[in-house]
Amino acid sequence: MAAPEHPPNARGGSNRALLLATVAFAVSFSAWSLIAPLAKTFQDNLDLSNTRTLFLNAVPVVLGSLLRIPFGALTDRYGGRRVFTAILLFSAAPAALFGFVDSYWGLLVVGFFLGVAGASFAVGVPFVAGWFPKERQGFALGVYGMGNIGTAVAAFGAPAINKHWGRPTLGVVAALVALVTAVVFSVLAENPPRPGAPTRYGDVIRAGWRLYRLALLYFVTFGGFVAMAIFLPKLLKDWFGYSLTDAGLRAAGFAVIATLARPLGGWLSDRIGATTVLVVAFIGTGINAAALTLLAGNPRIVPVTLSFLTLAAFLGSGNGAVFKLVPHEFPDATGAATGIVGAAGGLGGFFPPIVMGIVKDHFDTYALGFVGLFAFCLFCLAVVVAMRRGRHGAPTPVTG
Known part of the structure; x- marks a missing residue:
């Protein structure tokens, strides 16, 4: 009789590992997202253009x-426990300095x-x-991806702490x-009983379109989430004149919906297939993008709110579906594949805010974005749709 994929003691530790990784990811993402909630304050104080x-x-x-690319490879080689701890320890320094720099x-x-x-995302997957x-x-x-909630914590918490106790306190907190989480993770976390073999990136990249299409899908789903989470506080303040705290609260609602939708997308992918979930996600995202294009000329709070909240749900479910596919397509190279796909998703969050700023400065509208x-x-x-039509049999694992 075949041995179970995980021994009983491994199954017992899986929930603890998932909880620790999700908390560590959320803390990392809250540090990653410290600047955006206060961007409008920096713009006013430093007289900055939108761009x-x-x-x-x-x-x-x-x-x-x-950095998701090398950190994914480091996780394959040294294990998530060491690498996640190192990221948290390092991140504490710039988080503290954030409270004291003014230029x-x-x-x-x-x-x-x-x-x-x-x-950190490429470490936890x-x-x-x-x-x-x-x-x-x-x-x-999908549950691990709920660590995206760190974006919502920063969107709501950073303006509130800054308002009541000042930015130095925000940085110290x-x-x-980050330091406390690093210590807890280092002490309690264990590397999985089925670690991936160290994999050369060349082996993964040679998978070609099978890899690049996942990177493209994550570029849009996760990149769209990050871009909107970064951009939304400023957009709401420009459109409706909200205070930073009010705009941050509404942006936090967007992040919470996207975060909760991510495990739902993963759960549905386990049952009806990831490509089915992605078809629905991209149709829904496209409809909301069209609606926001029309609303940009005359924004009204109710339809704008509905559009952004449903957009969050579609993007979040798409995130979960893509990362159902990654370990399935690359079972023996999950860290390396995650690094590449995750990097594409992060870059998807880098370009749209800059494009939005350029568009706003030159055309005085966000519609083109x-x-x-x-x-x-x-x-x-x-x-x-092409993936659904072309699927036949199991993928060939990429190994090192």
């Missing part, structure tokens, strides 16, 4: 995106190093996937939370 302000928001995103260039440097926290059998990985990775999202959704929908 420079949104570039400031996007700097942590680009470094976090690019534009100082904030850019701090944001650059805060980007390290954004690489192979760590969590190694604890769960394939038929449960979609849901487990963020640093202390939503047109771009609509076009990407149409292309991704065509890719997913």
Whole structure:
């Protein structure tokens, strides 16, 4: 009789591993997202253009995106316990400095190093996937993806702490939370009983379109989530004149909906297939992008709210569906594949805010940015339909 994929003691530790990884991911993402909720304050105090302000928001995103590639490989080689702990310890320093720098260039440097926290996603995926059998990985990775809630914590918590106790306190609190989480994770976490073999990136890249299509789908689903989470506080303040706290609260609602939808997308992918979930996600995202394009000329709070909340649900479910596919397509190279696909998703969050800033500065409207999202959704929908038609048999694992 075949041995079970996980021994009983491994199954017993899987839930603890998932909980620890999700909390660590949420803390990392809250540090990664510290700048965006206060962007409008920095813009007013430093007299910045829309483009420079949104570039400031996007700097942590680009470094976090690019670092997902080496950190995914490091996780394959050294295990998630060491790598996640190192990220949290490192992130505490720029989080603390964030409370004390006041110049534009100082904030850019701090944001650059805060980007390290954004690489945490590529560490947790192979760590969590190694604890769960394939038929449960979609849901487990969806739960892990709920660490996106860190974006909502920053969106709501950062303006509130800054308002009542000042930015130095905000930086110190963020640093202390990262340090405590690092210690807890180092002490309680264990690497999975089924670790992936160290994999050369060349082996994964040679998978070609099978890899690149996942990167494209994540570029739009996760990139769309990050871009909107970064951009929404400023957009709401520009459109409706909300205070930073009110705009942050509404942006936090967007992040919460997207976060809760992610495990739902993974759970549905386990049952009806990831490509089916992605078809629905891209249709829904495209419809909302079209609606926001029309609303940009005359924004009204009720339809704008409904559009953004349903957009969050579709993007979140799409996130969960894509990362059901990653360990399935690359079962022996999950860390390396996650690094590449995750980097694409992070870069998807880097470019849209900058484009939105340029569009706003030159055309005094955000509509063209939503047109771009609509076009990407149409292309991704065509890719997913082709995937559904072309599926036959199991994928060939990519190994090192």
